[in-house]
Amino acid sequence: MAITGIKGFNDILPGEVEKWQYIEATARRVFELYGLSEIRIPILEKTELFSRSIGDATDIVEKEMYSFVDKGENRVTMRPEGTASVMRSYIEHKLYAQDPVARLYYMGPMFRYERPQKGRYRQFHQIGAELTGVTDPTVDAQVLTMLSHFFAELGLDEPSLEINSLGCPECRPVYRESLKNFLLTRMELLCEDCVRRYETNPLRALDCKAAGCKEATKGAPAMLDNLCQGCSDHFEKTKSYLDAVGTKYRINERMVRGLDYYTRTTFEMVTSLLGAQSAVAAGGRYDGLISELGGPQIPGIGFAIGVERVALLLAEKDFARRPDLFIAAMGEVAHGRAFQLMTALQRLGSSVEIDYEGKSLKSQLRRADKFKARYTLIIGEDELSKGTAPLKNMDGGTQEEVALEAEAILKAVKG
Ligand code: ATP
Ligand code: MG
Numbered sequence: 001m002a003i004t005g006i007k008g009f010n011d012i013l014p015g016e017v018e019k020w021q022y023i024e025a026t027a028r029r030v031f032e033l034y035g036l037s038e039i040r041i042p043i044l045e046k047t048e049l050f051s052r053s054i055g056d057a058t059d060i061v062e063k064e065m066y067s068f069v070d071k072g073e074n075r076v077t078m079r080p081e082g083t084a085s086v087m088r089s090y091i092e093h094k095l096y097a098q099d100p101v102a103r104l105y106y107m108g109p110m111f112r113y114e115r116p117q118k119g120r121y122r123q124f125h126q127i128g129a130e131l132t133g134v135t136d137p138t139v140d141a142q143v144l145t146m147l148s149h150f151f152a153e154l155g156l157d158e159p160s161l162e163i164n165s166l167g168c169p170e171c172r173p174v175y176r177e178s179l180k181n182f183l184l185t186r187m188e189l190l191c192e193d194c195v196r197r198y199e200t201n202p203l204r205a206l207d208c209k210a211a212g213c214k215e216a217t218k219g220a221p222a223m224l225d226n227l228c229q230g231c232s233d234h235f236e237k238t239k240s241y242l243d244a245v246g247t248k249y250r251i252n253e254r255m256v257r258g259l260d261y262y263t264r265t266t267f268e269m270v271t272s273l274l275g276a277q278s279a280v281a282a283g284g285r286y287d288g289l290i291s292e293l294g295g296p297q298i299p300g301i302g303f304a305i306g307v308e309r310v311a312l313l314l315a316e317k318d319f320a321r322r323p324d325l326f327i328a329a330m331g332e333v334a335h336g337r338a339f340q341l342m343t344a345l346q347r348l349g350s351s352v353e354i355d356y357e358g359k360s361l362k363s364q365l366r367r368a369d370k371f372k373a374r375y376t377l378i379i380g381e382d383e384l385s386k387g388t389a390p391l392k393n394m395d396g397g398t399q400e401e402v403a404l405e406a407e408a409i410l411k412a413v414k415g
Helices: 017-033 047-054 059-064 083-092 137-153 172-184 192-196 202-207 211-216 229-244 307-313 332-347 361-371 381-386 406-414
Strands: 044-046 066-069 075-078 103-111 123-132 160-165 263-270 279-285 300-306 325-329 352-354 375-379 388-393 399-403
Touching (some): 017 103, 017 137, 044 083, 047 059, 047 075, 047 083, 083 103, 083 123, 083 300, 137 160, 137 229, 137 263, 137 279, 137 300, 160 229, 172 202, 192 202, 279 307, 300 307, 325 332, 325 361, 332 352, 352 361, 361 375, 375 381, 375 406, 381 388, 388 406, 399 406
Parallel strands (some): 325 375
Antiparallel strands (some): 044 075, 066 075, 103 123, 123 300, 263 279, 375 388, 388 399
16 A cells, blocks of 8 residues: 555645745745845754743643654654744854844744644744844834735735734733633633633633633733833834834734743734634744843844745635747657757756657647647758748747747747
8 A cells, every 4th residue: 555644744746836936935035125034943953942932831832742752862842833943043153142133034844733624734834034132113013014015025915914912021910910810700611721721821711712712701801901111112113113114904902822932012914714724924022032042131023924824825826837938849850859959948048848758749739738838839850951940929829930049949939
């Protein structure tokens, strides 16, 4: 019996992969406009990195991590997200020594043991960005603007931006207590998970999808109404900078995010088109994370985009690559000439296809059609002796006679 792949781990096949390349190229192009550089981080890290940064009482650390003990008795985890690794690297290599401001992006696979469904897999891919060293809310507005710019470049109307503030170590604990007091009288409505994390992570009840939790949190106090002066100023300024550059957003005071390290500005790009998998990208500020991981007290902010979900939103678009030219050949001699011309044109930078088997003209033209070649050139004995052949533009239907030389053909197909 043939061996199959593992559930939740997908192949990205030709036909689909062109869309991924387009998404990745767009991210690189847009992020580099904002001064970001790529960083490549390993897939495997010490388990402690994630338990300490993401938090022990989060879904990711509690139940989703691919962790194991390796042959050297080390506890290791296949990264469930990128921020912790990027910050580990930033600290380890003292990237802050010259300038605390680092602007980094990464892309690659992440691993979480979740129930696979549309838009949710066990190996999935993120494109992420992290900006460190700036407290000023212009950077919050810039990060959100860059993220919106990326989706606009892809030509997508969805998703849209939602923002919130989760406060800081000064105001969040106070708010947490008042939320806990509020929930105390409604405990019987909360789902099992929310009851369990009432002590460790009570905010999760605010964005829990269970009907009872929605009921229980109706009228609950909101973090936004309980921010300290510093956090409140920061949020107001972030909004005013977003307004100043015309970046659209909506406030969602129930957004909690599933990771402990977030402070102040948090955000999601949401869509109604993917069912329960509504977040296409998410992120926030993490002013305490770098020091928590043993580095200096340096603030940061970042996000991660879920590539599979972006690809689903781009489902309708056609990304198939089209060769410049298909050369159809009749007879052995012409077949050899077609091969030579193809190779010469490829070396000159043009994409060309032939039919390797040199089947009937009809089946060769079917193949040209399948490739959606922009031009076709048909050569047989007559053409070889004349030294010219008809070149057909497959989009316009027009036809011209070209010399059977790579340069002349290149000029005709590339203009
Ligand atoms: P969700 O609420 O959908 O579980 P999350 O809050 O766990 O998302 P983050 O950890 O913030 O997600 O990751 C950022 C983005 O990565 C998400 O918005 C989503 O687009 C994508 N993502 C997260 N988990 C998965 C997964 N298992 N499969 C595919 N994409 C995912
Ligand atoms: Mg999740």
